[in-house]
Amino acid sequence: MDMGIQQRVMDLAEKYGNEDLIVVLGGAEAEASGLAAETVSKGDPTFAGPLAGVPLGLKAYHVFEEEIKNEVDPQVYDDQVSMMEMVLDVDAIINEVRTYREG
Amino acid sequence: MLSGKKVIIIGDRDGIPGPAIEECIKTAGAEIVFTATECFV
Amino acid sequence: MAYPVIKGARYLLVHVPNMLINNGTTQTVERKKNPDSSYLKNIYKHIRSFEDAVAYPPNQVYIGNISPDELAKMESPWYENLVHGSSRFGRLGEIVPEDEFYAWMKVSDAFELVFLEKGFTDELKLKLKGNELFSENDISKLGSGFEIYEIEKLVRENSAEPLNMGEKLVGCIKRAHDIDVNLSAGVILENTAAKASAAIVLRKLIKDLGIEAESIDYIIETSEESCGDMNQRGGGNFAKAIGEIGGCINATGCDIRGFCAGPAHGLINAAALVQSGIFKNVVVLGGGAVAKLGMNGKDHVAKGLPVLEDMLGGFAVLVSENDGKNPIIRTDLIGKHNVGSGSSPQAVMQAIVADPLEKGGLKIGDIDKYSVEMQIPEITVPAGAGDVPQANYKMIAALAVKKGELDRRDLLDFARKHGMPGFAPTQGHIPSGVPFIGFAREWLLEDRIKRAMIIGKGSLFLGRMTNLFDGVSFILEQNKGKGEEKKQPGKEQIKFIMAEAFRELADNLLQEAGNWNGK
Numbered sequence: 001m002d003m004g005i006q007q008r009v010m011d012l013a014e015k016y017g018n019e020d021l022i023v024v025l026g027g028a029e030a031e032a033s034g035l036a037a038e039t040v041s042k043g044d045p046t047f048a049g050p051l052a053g054v055p056l057g058l059k060a061y062h063v064f065e066e067e068i069k070n071e072v073d074p075q076v077y078d079d080q081v082s083m084m085e086m087v088l089d090v091d092a093i094i095n096e097v098r099t100y101r102e103g
Numbered sequence: 104m105l106s107g108k109k110v111i112i113i114g115d116r117d118g119i120p121g122p123a124i125e126e127c128i129k130t131a132g133a134e135i136v137f138t139a140t141e142c143f144v
Numbered sequence: 145m146a147y148p149v150i151k152g153a154r155y156l157l158v159h160v161p162n163m164l165i166n167n168g169t170t171q172t173v174e175r176k177k178n179p180d181s182s183y184l185k186n187i188y189k190h191i192r193s194f195e196d197a198v199a200y201p202p203n204q205v206y207i208g209n210i211s212p213d214e215l216a217k218m219e220s221p222w223y224e225n226l227v228h229g230s231s232r233f234g235r236l237g238e239i240v241p242e243d244e245f246y247a248w249m250k251v252s253d254a255f256e257l258v259f260l261e262k263g264f265t266d267e268l269k270l271k272l273k274g275n276e277l278f279s280e281n282d283i284s285k286l287g288s289g290f291e292i293y294e295i296e297k298l299v300r301e302n303s304a305e306p307l308n309m310g311e312k313l314v315g316c317i318k319r320a321h322d323i324d325v326n327l328s329a330g331v332i333l334e335n336t337a338a339k340a341s342a343a344i345v346l347r348k349l350i351k352d353l354g355i356e357a358e359s360i361d362y363i364i365e366t367s368e369e370s371c372g373d374m375n376q377r378g379g380g381n382f383a384k385a386i387g388e389i390g391g392c393i394n395a396t397g398c399d400i401r402g403f404c405a406g407p408a409h410g411l412i413n414a415a416a417l418v419q420s421g422i423f424k425n426v427v428v429l430g431g432g433a434v435a436k437l438g439m440n441g442k443d444h445v446a447k448g449l450p451v452l453e454d455m456l457g458g459f460a461v462l463v464s465e466n467d468g469k470n471p472i473i474r475t476d477l478i479g480k481h482n483v484g485s486g487s488s489p490q491a492v493m494q495a496i497v498a499d500p501l502e503k504g505g506l507k508i509g510d511i512d513k514y515s516v517e518m519q520i521p522e523i524t525v526p527a528g529a530g531d532v533p534q535a536n537y538k539m540i541a542a543l544a545v546k547k548g549e550l551d552r553r554d555l556l557d558f559a560r561k562h563g564m565p566g567f568a569p570t571q572g573h574i575p576s577g578v579p580f581i582g583f584a585r586e587w588l589l590e591d592r593i594k595r596a597m598i599i600g601k602g603s604l605f606l607g608r609m610t611n612l613f614d615g616v617s618f619i620l621e622q623n624k625g626k627g628e629e630k631k632q633p634g635k636e637q638i639k640f641i642m643a644e645a646f647r648e649l650a651d652n653l654l655q656e657a658g659n660w661n662g663k
Contacts, residue, residue: 001113005139009111012136016109021136023111024128026119028535032143032528036113046442047178058111063124071105073130080123083490086542086555087535088118116603117532122611123488138611142603143440143529144404144519144570 001039006049009040013056023060024068025097028088033062034096041100062097064090105131112138146466148418148473149623151425152353153582155206155237156345156458157569158245158432159197160337162308164454167333168437183442190444190451194241197454199226202520205567206457208236208582212564221522223450236582238348245340245456246307246315247272251282252340252389257332259298260307260315265289277347290315305329324374334434337456338369339382342431343389345458349427350390353462360462361423363387363397364414366406367430368572386429395427403607404517404576406430407459408600408616411578414463415473415618426463430578432456433571440527440570452523457574461581468625471588477504479599479617487613493543496599496615504619508544511562511619512593515580516540517601518568536599537563576600581620588622596620 013021023040027033035045037060044051061068063081110133114121121140128135165171165187174181197203201222204210209230210218219225232239240248247268250258260268265286272278295316298304307315317336321327342365350357365383372379383397402409407430414426434456441451466472479500485491501508516536524532537559544550550558568575577598584596601615 002139002141005113005141008137008139009113012109012111016136020107021109021111022105023113024124026112026114026121026124026140027528028115028118029525029528029530032115032530033118035528036141040111048174048442063119063127067104068127068131071131072127076127076130079486079490080126080488081119083488083493083539083542083546084119086545086552087489087538088530115529116613117529117535119489120487120613121605123486123491126488140603140605140611140613142606143524143527144517144532144572144575 001036001044001049001051003049006039006044006051009058010050010054010056013058018057021058023058025060025062027062027093030089030092030096033093034100036060037097037100059101060097062093065094065097105133108133109136110134111136114138114140116140116142117144146419147475148415148463149466149470150473150581150585150620151462151464151467151470152349153236153459153461153578153585154345154349154352155208155579155582156341156348157203157206157237157239158242158341158456158458159192159194159239159454160242160245160437160456161191161454162242162310163337163434164437164441164451165191166306166308167330167434168439168441168453169435170438170441183445186445187438187441187451190449192450192454196226196450198232198239199228199230201225201227202567203239203455204230204234206569206579207234207238209234212567212580212583215567216565223452223522237345240344243268243309243314244272247278247286248340248344249336251285252336252343254385255320257318257320258315258336259290259295259304259318260286261292261295261313262289264309264314277344277351303329305333321373326373326377335369335371335382337434338367338431339385339389340431341456341458342367342382342386342429342460345431345460346386346390346392346427346429349460349462355425355462357391358394360387360392360395360425360427362417362426363392363395364410364426364428365397365399365430366401366410366428366573368401368403368406368433386431402600402614403602403604404573405600405602405614405616406573407576407578408598408618411461411463411473411598412478412616412618415475418463418465419475424465427460428463429458429460430573431458432574436571440523443527447526449522449526452520453570455569455571457569457571459574459578461578466623469589469623471585471620472623474504474619474621477501477619479615481613481615483612487611489539490543490546492601492613492615493539496601496617497540497597498543498547500617500619507549508540508547509549509558509562511595511597513564513580513584513587513596514540514562515577515584515596515598516563517577517599518566518575518579519570520566520568523570531566533563533566534559576602577617584620588620591622594622
């Protein structure tokens with residue numbers, strides 16, 4: 001994950017704590033989405049950015065996941081996201097991102 | 104689940120970009136505290 | 145008014161493994177933050193030879209020796225299925241090795257900032273003698289070279305950027321100012337590389353098309369670099385600097401920026417300049433991005449791949465007045481993503497793809513081939529960005545499904561039929577739409593396709609000035625000949641033409657009378 005983004009996530013987690021703060025992802029691919037979820041929960045596995053060795057414990061969801069999708073206005077979801085459900089590998093992305101909330 | 108929560112959005116230029124996710128999250132009653140979009144190319 | 149045409153397109157790749165290690169930002173950042181990292185230790189084992197880079201199937205497509213359709217049928221991973229015996233010279237382009245490129249950088253240096261070692265300079269002179277793009281004048285510009293101790297001293301004491309061939313130091317690039325970061329050695333290196341690579345491909349375009357360099361009126365440079373000093377960071381102007389090396393003495397030009405969408409914006413502007421009659425011949429070009437070399441190298445090394453981002457890219461396209469033959473740019477059907485278009489993928493695709501088609505009464509399937517962001521998938525997939533062209537084709541197909549023009553079951557088929565595999569290096573602006581223009585021109589001339597759409601998309605948010613995304617598109621179409629496009633002149637027009645003719649006659653008579661009077 002981009003270093004600038006890691007820094008902002010770290011600052012925000014410090015400010016708000018990890019109880020009421022969640023991360024919503026829009027990754028194009030399972031591995032990269034999983035990597036982002038891992039970075040904000042367990043720390044940056046690539047040891048490149050500020051979150052290397054910093055487990056913030058934030059919960060991350062992909063916007064495709066039911067937990068998010070079901071709470072969004074269906075019309076807005078349809079306009080903004082639905083087309084990409086036809087394009088990307090939804091199941092693989094969801095399965096990968098979910099792993100980092102359970103572990 | 105989202106109502107009353109604070110949300111960080113990390114979109115992807117070749118997936119769902121940040122601002123598109125933002126439009127969605129706004130309708131769920133959450134407060135968006137940061138939006139970014141990643142680019143790998 | 146007659147649509148402008150694409151007269152020709154040429155492409156360039158430069159294999160620069162040493163610049164990748166020394167100057168790619170992934171590597172320079174790692175060297176600063178993690179100087180002892182295993183990545184920096186292991187990267188050397190993942191460097192490709194020039195021969196392997198030439199034999200790499202997507203590179204052969206980029207220079208026109210293999211067609212995109214043939215690539216789709218070739219066995220992957222392509223880096224393990226090299227086409228041995230391939231030539232560095234292609235029908236549509238060329239692959240240049242790093243040592244020769246250093247010579248081009250020296251020739252492109254206007255301020256004595258590039259230093260090449262004596263013995264190395266002698267070797268280059270021998271190697272480049274007889275090179276059809278590198279003139280005798282260029283050979284003399286190389287000079288006699290510098291002593292190695294002078295170069296070592298500049299690197300050691302004056303923050304010069306080293307130029308290596310493997311372990312061996314063969315030259316350096318000096319900073320142009322002691323304090324100004326915009327004129328630092330690193331920036332001068334990046335800019336000189338962008339200039340030199342664009343200059344090579346400009347010379348190739350001129351030579352291959354058999355046109356006079358003097359006939360070019362205007363040059364639009366569309367890379368992602370920026371040249372200027374601390375008082376005007378992006379002052380410009382690469383275009384004119386490149387035109388100078390290309391011998392385009394009758395041209396001026398400007399730089400157009402739009403991240404990866406730059407070339408598509410540049411081509412639309414070129415089309416407008418030509419169609420309006422302001423200029424007859426406009427070249428749109430772009431050189432390579434040193435910073436992006438090895439951008440996803442960590443993933444490639446971790447997964448045991450060669451570091452595939454070891455190529456600088458370049459392209460040059462000539463837009464000219466309608467000749468009744470070459471494919472036209474449909475300037476009445478330009479796609480553009482507006483400030484208010486919305487940033488969802490479907491809003492972007494609607495604006496760039498569907499809107500212009502609807503305006504022309506066309507369906508999404510009426511475009512035979514779409515040229516999207518043509519990044520080589522085996523570069524981006526290991527980095528987690530997926531197969532970018534494939535995702536774009538699926539998005540276009542999904543849009544057709546949403547509009548009821550396509551059955552969802554045919555989505556993948558549509559993507560295959562109207563798309564092609566990515567074959568361009570991840571050099572930002574380089575893969576964005578333009579790599580296919582060379583093939584598109586030929587296929588339109590051969591009646592293999594009727595229409596192609598060239599799409600450029602840009603991540604403006606990386607500049608931190610807006611969260612907006614950008615994109616533009618244009619359609620290339622077969623030229624039906626000049627005759628069909630011209631309408632019969634109306635009465636008013638005939639009157640006007642007659643009046644013009646009489647005026648011209650009167651002027652000539654007056655002038656002749658003046659000559660008789662000895663004026």
